[in-house]
Amino acid sequence: MFTHKKSVTCLSVGALLVVLGTVFFLCFPVIFNILLKEKVALRNGTIGYEVWKDVPLPIYQRLYFFNITNADNFLRKKEKPNLVEVGPYTFKSRWVKKDIVFHPNGTVSFKEIRTFVFLRNESVGSQNDQIVTLNAPLLLAANFLKGYDLPIRLAASLAFGIAGERLIVKKSIKQLAFDGYKDIIILLSPILKRDIPFKNGLFAWLYGKNDTNDGLYTVFTGEDSLDQLNVINMWNGKESLTFWKGKSCNMFNGSNAEIGPPLKTYQTTYTFFQSIFCRSLTLDYIEDVDHLGVTSKRFMTSNMTFANGTLNPVNACFDTKMKLPSGVQDISSCQYDAPVVLSFPHFYFADPVYLKGIDGLKPNASRHSFHIDIEPNTGFSIDAAVRFQVNLYVQRIFGISQLQNVPTVMFPIFWADLTFSLTDDLADIFKSKVYLPKNAALGSMFGLMGVGALLCVSVIGYSCWMKKQDKKVSSFSNPNERTPLLN
Numbered sequence: 140m141f142t143h144k145k146s147v148t149c150l151s152v153g154a155l156l157v158v159l160g161t162v163f164f165l166c167f168p169v170i171f172n173i174l175l176k177e178k179v180a181l182r183n184g185t186i187g188y189e190v191w192k193d194v195p196l197p198i199y200q201r202l203y204f205f206n207i208t209n210a211d212n213f214l215r216k217k218e219k220p221n222l223v224e225v226g227p228y229t230f231k232s233r234w235v236k237k238d239i240v241f242h243p244n245g246t247v248s249f250k251e252i253r254t255f256v257f258l259r260n261e262s263v264g265s266q267n268d269q270i271v272t273l274n275a276p277l278l279l280a281a282n283f284l285k286g287y288d289l290p291i292r293l294a295a296s297l298a299f300g301i302a303g304e305r306l307i308v309k310k311s312i313k314q315l316a317f318d319g320y321k322d323i324i325i326l327l328s329p330i331l332k333r334d335i336p337f338k339n340g341l342f343a344w345l346y347g348k349n350d351t352n353d354g355l356y357t358v359f360t361g362e363d364s365l366d367q368l369n370v371i372n373m374w375n376g377k378e379s380l381t382f383w384k385g386k387s388c389n390m391f392n393g394s395n396a397e398i399g400p401p402l403k404t405y406q407t408t409y410t411f412f413q414s415i416f417c418r419s420l421t422l423d424y425i426e427d428v429d430h431l432g433v434t435s436k437r438f439m440t441s442n443m444t445f446a447n448g449t450l451n452p453v454n455a456c457f458d459t460k461m462k463l464p465s466g467v468q469d470i471s472s473c474q475y476d477a478p479v480v481l482s483f484p485h486f487y488f489a490d491p492v493y494l495k496g497i498d499g500l501k502p503n504a505s506r507h508s509f510h511i512d513i514e515p516n517t518g519f520s521i522d523a524a525v526r527f528q529v530n531l532y533v534q535r536i537f538g539i540s541q542l543q544n545v546p547t548v549m550f551p552i553f554w555a556d557l558t559f560s561l562t563d564d565l566a567d568i569f570k571s572k573v574y575l576p577k578n579a580a581l582g583s584m585f586g587l588m589g590v591g592a593l594l595c596v597s598v599i600g601y602s603c604w605m606k607k608q609d610k611k612v613s614s615f616s617n618p619n620e621r622t623p624l625l626n
Contacts, residue, residue, distance in 0.1 A: 181360040201227035222499035230255040266313035292538030319343035385456025392419035402515040417473035431566035435512035464490035478532040528554035
């Protein structure tokens with residue numbers, strides 16, 4: 140028989156299981172954080188360190204150049220420039236950390252070497268394809284000359300003419316992308332007393348970016364707190380940028396978007412720094428996305444990302460003397476004062492005024508949007524499409540005959556699509572090293588509470604039933620005066 144003593148014992152055991160499960164539930168975030176730190180903090184031997192040191196994801200950079208089809212009429216100011224997108228020209232990339240040095244204050248310094256290998260089979264053509272485009276070195280020199288007296292501008296213009304310099308040139312993809320081409324403008328450097336940014340006498344949009352690094356980074360290892368995992372402390376020995384007019388705009392916010400702090404439960408934004416943008420960018424949470432059974436949080440850019448200070452006051456300190464309509468970012472301050480402006484491809488999210496000055500562009504959300512997918516437990520980026528467009532701001536400069544008749548226009552040169560995605564091997568690591576232990580712990584925790592609660596309910600229910608049975612037996616054994624003798 141189920142005695143009173145046994146009932147009390149079972150009830151006590153059930154209550155204890157519920158209490159243990161509840162305590163485990165309340166302590167679980169702290170315990171999980173400690174265990175996670177052992178796996179992802181940046182130190183020798185952790186999974187996080189190995190992924191961080193040599194990014195294992197397949198990374199591709201696709202370049203799309205804009206070919207000018209009506210160069211002569213544009214130069215005569217008869218027509219708007221008509222552009223035809225040519226691409227992709229696809230490069231496989233690898234990112235490896237070198238010169239790694241750990242410091243006593245919980246930081247680590249490194250340089251990230253990025254290499255790019257051309258993939259002919261995944262490209263629209265060869266690197267020898269010819270593109271008609273703007274002569275960027277000429278525009279750069281002309282922009283420098285704006286601040287000089289008219290006689291100097293006239294003399295420079297004459298020199299450009301003698302040297303055969305034109306505003307529009309025809310170059311190969313190889314020359315425009317990584318290899319570079321010689322340009323007479325380089326000779327102006329000692330005359331202008333300016334540091335014209337051409338290495339080895341060559342110019343290319345990505346010259347010096349292959350098998351090289353973009354500087355010395357110092358980041359937090361996350362050993363003290365995962366909230367600081369891979370968060371940038373310094374870049375090239377400086378704790379902030381000097382390109383912008385406001386302190387907040389010059390700050391390094393977040394990581395470099397390869398690995399970062401684990402996401403908060405209700406985190407709605409994601410901020411990171413990449414030197415190509417000369418600033419930190421903030422993306423907005425959109426939705427959860429599944430990759431090979433691994434759930435991630437998708438963060439995307441919006442029409443507020445490159446909005447000017449009028450539309451987005453937070454961006455006011457990114458505004459420059461150009462006072463451009465919204466949707467683009469003037470980065471001349473970090474490009475030797477060259478009139479280089481970033482936007483999203485085809486002026487996606489930008490003021491419609493930019494499309495009015497150009498024929499041939501068609502913004503498209505699916506092709507031109509920018510996203511990064513973050514695995515929330517670890518802060519690892521597992522999928523991305525980083526898309527941006529490089530433009531040159533073209534305007535008439537009095538005294539420079541090569542720019543005498545051009546209209547003021549934001550001129551697209553090329554756009555880049557840098558992508559990576561989760562592999563089966565890395566997905567298996569997430570499942571076995573993160574999901575399985577976490578789910579097992581959660582299952583045990585809720586199992587304890589469930590079994591304990593079931594035991595308590597069963598004992599209480601059984602006790603109530605026994606009391607009812609006892610009352611019935613008592614009533615039958617001890618009839619009162621109103622109970623009939625015969626039924």
